[in-house]
Amino acid sequence: MARQELARFLRDRRERLRPQDIGLPADPHRRTPGLRREEVAELAHMSVDYYTRLEQARGPRPSPRILDGLVGALRLAPAERSHLFRLAGASAPPGVRAVRRVRPHIAQMLLRLPNTAAIVTDAGYDVVAWNPLAQALLGDDLGRHGNLARRRFLGQGRAYESSSAEEFGHIVVARLRRAADRYPRDPALAALLRELGAGSEEFRQIWDERPVHAPGHRTKTIDHPSAGTLRLNCDVLLVPEDDQEVVLITADPGSPAARTIRRLAGAVAS
Known part of the structure; x- marks a missing residue:
């Protein structure tokens, strides 16, 4: 069940992102909603096969290093980061820096x-x-x-x-x-x-x-x-x-x- 929820969370966040959110030019002919899996995998510094298995609920439990790579790739907010770690059954380590921008x-x-x-x-x-x-x-x-x-x-x-x-x-x-x-x-x-x-x-x-x-x-x-x-x-x-x-x-x-x-x-x- 936890793997399925993690997979849904990753797919949902990937499909919400736009290419311009990560510095890519907008493409009106693009068929994929949001980012492609290979784009997320590259941003997260992991293989496309590994990321695909995570989205298909087939992968092993990801390590904190892998999870923080996904946080950066998917542009997750602090609350979303904590949620991602909970779904993966891991404790979220503290962020590198204190948040200095007010909502x-x-x-x-x-x-x-x-x-x-x-x-x-x-x-x-x-x-x-x-x-x-x-x-x-x-x-x-x-x-x-x-x-x-x-x-x-x-x-x-x-x-x-x-x-x-x-x-x-x-x-x-x-x-x-x-x-x-x-x-x-x-x-x-x-x-x-x-x-x-x-x-x-x-x-x-x-x-x-x-x-x-x-x-x-x-x-x-x-x-x-x-x-x-x-x-x-x-x-x-x-x-x-x-x-x-x-x-x-x-x-x-x-x-x-x-x-x-x-x-x-x-x-x-x-």
Whole structure:
């Protein structure tokens, strides 16, 4: 049964791809829907006979190396990659690099949240998307100095006094430790960890403590340079297929901070 499901999955993905998706010229006289088997086999660096047997549910159980070749050949998204490995009865090893591109529907969602500052961070704490209210709260340099780990430990970008600074340091290190385990071959992540380790004794101490923190609801008080003291709620939504987090920053209804946020939201909207 598993072989049949794997075969159907491969055929379905192959027939959905167009030649131009892999850099081939479009051919109006092409009879085969999607790609040909030999094209997929070449992209995946395997023989046509081996790939054909997989599609016919006759092949042996493919190795992780073979499966990752198929992931690249069929242009599979992270969630599809995990599904392919499950169908083949294998555990999907972590990807080579953290996903640093936000999905369009996630980016659009940030713009539809009234009176809510929202950012998206990747596994290495790069801010990969944000809405205007988040920029008003966290600084105009959010795009240029948009790594929250560097802000926290190296003082890069606008930094505010915050009641949760110590706790957030442990949260950052816990997540970066998980990222280092998941993406041991990611050069950008490795460079970030070297930079933090060289530039912050506090980071090195917390790293050695091996903190464990899960994302969730937290309250913090920050001293904004123009808006004053704000008591804010931070809630995290996970985007597990991309190992990203959506951070929603709000204030309690009717509170002074809520009135300030509405004023900031009106200013950035105009």
